[in-house]
Amino acid sequence: MSEVLRYLSLGLMVILNQILLATDTWAISPDIFLVHTLFFTTFVKKIPNIYFFIFKGFVIDLFFSNISMPYTISYTLIGLYLNFSNLKWIQRSLLEQIILITLVSLFLNILLFSTNDFASGMGVRIFINPLLNSIIWSAIFINQRQKWLKNI
Numbered sequence: 207m208s209e210v211l212r213y214l215s216l217g218l219m220v221i222l223n224q225i226l227l228a229t230d231t232w233a234i235s236p237d238i239f240l241v242h243t244l245f246f247t248t249f250v251k252k253i254p255n256i257y258f259f260i261f262k263g264f265v266i267d268l269f270f271s272n273i274s275m276p277y278t279i280s281y282t283l284i285g286l287y288l289n290f291s292n293l294k295w296i297q298r299s300l301l302e303q304i305i306l307i308t309l310v311s312l313f314l315n316i317l318l319f320s321t322n323d324f325a326s327g328m329g330v331r332i333f334i335n336p337l338l339n340s341i342i343w344s345a346i347f348i349n350q351r352q353k354w355l356k357n358i
């Protein structure tokens with residue numbers, strides 16, 4: 207996958223997230239940036255380097271956060287995990303992946319809740335968002351498991 211396509215899709219996700227914030231559906235939607243990362247990590251053979259994840263977190267914080275902390279820290283941790291793991295992300299166990307996604311979503315939403323006031327339904331998002339992200343990842347895993355199991 208071309209780097210230009212990665213950056214272009216990040217820009218489209220920023221626009222989509224702004225639309226979700228404007229329509230007040232942001233609080234009950236999954237984190238589209240995390241879903242974007244899951245799709246690109248799953249369907250593309252080359253995982254982006256750590257600098258892309260740091261840049262992605264910083265850009266999201268720049269547009270949607272009062273301080274440059276929640277997304278930058280979360281995406282740095284995601285990038286470190288994906289780039290320094292010995293096994294491929296798709297070859298990890300489903301339970302480990304769901305726990306990681308749930309904890310990252312929960313951590314990110316708690317940081318957003320403590321630093322931002324742009325979402326009226328933030329208290330609901332802390333509970334709903336990790337669940338929705340885990341369900342989406344489970345659906346991706348179930349859909350792709352036969353292809354992945356051939357690679358083990």
